[in-house]
Amino acid sequence: MKYPLKTLAVSIAMLTAIPALAQNITGGRVQFDANAVAKASAAKEPAGLRSAATSGLRAVINDLTVDLKAGSLPHGFPIEVNDISELKNAELGLGFEVYSAHPQTLMAGGRPFDQMLMGTGVWNFVVLVDKHPVALLELEKVNGKWQVNGVGGAKLAQDVQASSQNHAGKNAFRFVRIYQATSDFLEVKDIEGKSRYAPLIAARQTLRMSAAVGADTPLATGSDVLPALQEAVRGHLDRFGK
Numbered sequence: 001m002k003y004p005l006k007t008l009a010v011s012i013a014m015l016t017a018i019p020a021l022a023q024n025i026t027g028g029r030v031q032f033d034a035n036a037v038a039k040a041s042a043a044k045e046p047a048g049l050r051s052a053a054t055s056g057l058r059a060v061i062n063d064l065t066v067d068l069k070a071g072s073l074p075h076g077f078p079i080e081v082n083d084i085s086e087l088k089n090a091e092l093g094l095g096f097e098v099y100s101a102h103p104q105t106l107m108a109g110g111r112p113f114d115q116m117l118m119g120t121g122v123w124n125f126v127v128l129v130d131k132h133p134v135a136l137l138e139l140e141k142v143n144g145k146w147q148v149n150g151v152g153g154a155k156l157a158q159d160v161q162a163s164s165q166n167h168a169g170k171n172a173f174r175f176v177r178i179y180q181a182t183s184d185f186l187e188v189k190d191i192e193g194k195s196r197y198a199p200l201i202a203a204r205q206t207l208r209m210s211a212a213v214g215a216d217t218p219l220a221t222g223s224d225v226l227p228a229l230q231e232a233v234r235g236h237l238d239r240f241g242k
Helices: 012-016 034-044 049-067 084-089 103-108 154-167 201-206 222-240
Strands: 090-100 118-129 132-142 145-152 174-178 183-189 195-199
Touching: 034 090, 049 084, 049 090, 049 118, 049 132, 049 145, 084 090, 084 118, 090 132, 090 154, 103 222, 118 154, 132 154, 154 183, 154 195, 154 201, 174 222, 183 201, 183 222, 195 222
Parallel strands: 090 174
Antiparallel strands: 090 118, 118 132, 132 145, 174 183, 183 195
């Protein structure tokens, strides 16, 4: 049984067509507080979402347990564990909504990048096994009911976990996905309350940004990020027309 996580629909050829994104050094990193971030993130969750996610995760695990035998995992298994039995200890960690910008809004510019972003209604939860991120569980509300879209993306789950610990303060973060640019970011606030962007795996690859995600990694501003995203989106629209 497959549980495909939604993917970004952009040609791999774009990886070689986008110039490197210049990064400006920004100071004022906010000290990480795990409890504060967890509470701030949980406070944003719609009523009933986490309960539905917990039930959905259990259903996924039960289905996988029926389909798979202990001691054997198929190639490309969507959850990063060594054995199916480890999933009995799986639990939900941080939950976050996916924010994005309409391509035409992004291309038009004229306002700060953070003001272009809107919630998509799609939510992800980091799945933990023994406190280690092993996947993302994606949910969306359909006909008034939360349903699981997919599970997977272990590397992204680990990236989100590490980046939130390295950069998020008490106000947590926003997860930003620009679909037409194959780019994900963690938006955080500096000590002055201004938005800064930590590039996640897709953005680091597509926009050729630094692979570092450490606490001292310089974060990009919206004006740093926007030109490269506009060029990537323009390339997507030229190829696919949407």
